[in-house]
Amino acid sequence: MVVARFPDFAALSDAERRHELARCVARTADLGRKLRAVVHVCEVPPRRDGPLADWPYAAKDMFGNGVTAPTWGCAESPVGILPRAAVLQRLDDAGACRMATTEMTELAYEPSGHNAARGRPVNPWNKEMATGGSSSGTAVLVASGCCVVALGSDTGGSVRIPAHCCGVSALKPTWGAIPVEGAMPLAPNLDTVGIIARAASDIGKVWSVVADKPGAAADIRTAAVLTNAFAASDDDIARVCRDGVPAIGDLGISLVNRAGMPDEADRQALLVMQAEAARTHRARLEDPRIESTLRKRLAKGFSIDDAALAASLDARTALREEFLQQTLGGCDIALLPVMPIGTPAVTEVDPALPTFKARTLYAMSRFTRFANYIGLPVLAVPVGFDTRGLPVGLQIVGRPDSEAALIEVGSALQARHDWHGRIPSEIVPDIEAERGIGW
Numbered sequence: 001m002v003v004a005r006f007p008d009f010a011a012l013s014d015a016e017r018r019h020e021l022a023r024c025v026a027r028t029a030d031l032g033r034k035l036r037a038v039v040h041v042c043e044v045p046p047r048r049d050g051p052l053a054d055w056p057y058a059a060k061d062m063f064g065n066g067v068t069a070p071t072w073g074c075a076e077s078p079v080g081i082l083p084r085a086a087v088l089q090r091l092d093d094a095g096a097c098r099m100a101t102t103e104m105t106e107l108a109y110e111p112s113g114h115n116a117a118r119g120r121p122v123n124p125w126n127k128e129m130a131t132g133g134s135s136s137g138t139a140v141l142v143a144s145g146c147c148v149v150a151l152g153s154d155t156g157g158s159v160r161i162p163a164h165c166c167g168v169s170a171l172k173p174t175w176g177a178i179p180v181e182g183a184m185p186l187a188p189n190l191d192t193v194g195i196i197a198r199a200a201s202d203i204g205k206v207w208s209v210v211a212d213k214p215g216a217a218a219d220i221r222t223a224a225v226l227t228n229a230f231a232a233s234d235d236d237i238a239r240v241c242r243d244g245v246p247a248i249g250d251l252g253i254s255l256v257n258r259a260g261m262p263d264e265a266d267r268q269a270l271l272v273m274q275a276e277a278a279r280t281h282r283a284r285l286e287d288p289r290i291e292s293t294l295r296k297r298l299a300k301g302f303s304i305d306d307a308a309l310a311a312s313l314d315a316r317t318a319l320r321e322e323f324l325q326q327t328l329g330g331c332d333i334a335l336l337p338v339m340p341i342g343t344p345a346v347t348e349v350d351p352a353l354p355t356f357k358a359r360t361l362y363a364m365s366r367f368t369r370f371a372n373y374i375g376l377p378v379l380a381v382p383v384g385f386d387t388r389g390l391p392v393g394l395q396i397v398g399r400p401d402s403e404a405a406l407i408e409v410g411s412a413l414q415a416r417h418d419w420h421g422r423i424p425s426e427i428v429p430d431i432e433a434e435r436g437i438g439w
Helices: 014-034 086-093 136-143 160-166 200-210 227-231 235-249 263-280 292-303 306-314 316-328 358-364 369-374 403-416 425-435
Strands: 038-041 056-060 097-102 149-154 169-172 192-197 222-226 254-258 333-337 378-385 391-398
Touching: 014 038, 014 056, 014 097, 014 136, 014 425, 038 136, 056 136, 086 097, 086 149, 086 200, 097 136, 136 149, 136 160, 136 192, 149 169, 149 200, 160 169, 160 192, 160 378, 160 391, 169 200, 169 403, 192 200, 200 378, 200 403, 222 227, 222 235, 222 316, 227 235, 227 333, 235 254, 235 333, 235 378, 235 391, 235 403, 263 292, 263 306, 263 316, 263 369, 306 316, 316 333, 316 369, 333 403, 378 403, 391 403
Parallel strands: 056 097, 056 149, 222 254, 222 333
Antiparallel strands: 038 097, 149 192, 169 192, 169 378, 333 391, 378 391
16 A cells, blocks of 8 residues: 655754654654664764754664674674774764664675574565565665664665665665775675665765765766666566656656676676675684574685685776776666566575575675676665565666766656655554554
8 A cells, every 4th residue: 555655854844853853763662673673772862963963864783883782683793892983973973863773684695684693674565575685674764764864785785675675765885985994894895885765865965974075966968778687687677667767768868778787797796795705704604603504605705715806806997897888888877677576575585494595595686796896886766666566676877986966866766756755565554553643
């Protein structure tokens, strides 16, 4: 059932924002916990002035905060209390209010949201469906109106995949554009700090204060529609995204069909991720507190020797230029689905069940990994709903350091369409009960 939208937080008056902040505090403690998306509910600090004054935000439980020991998605924290991450400090300095730390997949190394160690968050559109990962709880809190924006990480699609599954927007920035100091590493040559929000314009507000060099928006005039990606997608996904692409054209952007997919960049992304994850978390391979399936997955990375890893990293520049010159060509952005498949059922992504499908996990990140390897920025936005009533996301891939332009395109799109703002069907009763009215 489609219901009214959540309010546009940026458009509220100061008094209305403070009222909405209080509502988010209560909603996080109640609905956020009901959806199993919350690790810690934070004490709201005294009001501070700044460009994000009274903005409620959450952060994936992989950032040092100086107060609690992050779990990194594990049953027990593998580290102690860590110094406050640089990106959290920037948000604090801008006046934002951290509402919660959010659940994630174990060591951020799983794309569906499944977590055998801590349990999985609940998708607010349909409790039987996966949330996407690894920034699972982060996307759930944003989608359910518990916060306006949230921080996650993206090493191979970890903010874009849950954005697709939960019907929100997400930015994976250019590699190195947001400081990662104080965040849990996974594959350092792929890791980025990502931003999730319902609206791209809200992502823009956060981007302007957390990025080292936010930059100015340049004109986007042409978009390459990656036809091979649409052809490789399930019919339902291809249909929704094809219907969404003309909405980009309605913004005055010329659409150019372009064959080709960065398959070699994707292959190299997997190699780097597996090799670096194993080396980063070497000390946890024998830790019984880490789930056994994950330890086996990490250990596979040692089958990739140092020479192969070095060769893969050396190939990045050439593969980036190949994408920019051949796939993008004269275009400013590329368009393709976030995932080639619809959001899977939780029964497909739980390795303990006979219905588990390993190929589903691979498919979930098939269209996202390449951008981490070649370091390009990507904005994921919802562009409609599949035949099951679940949201579907489209990726807008830009040239290096074009985040401001991507955000401008997403904001213009969402000024015309309300796919991003609808209240998810699974939580309609909670929102109605909270407000004491029907929609």
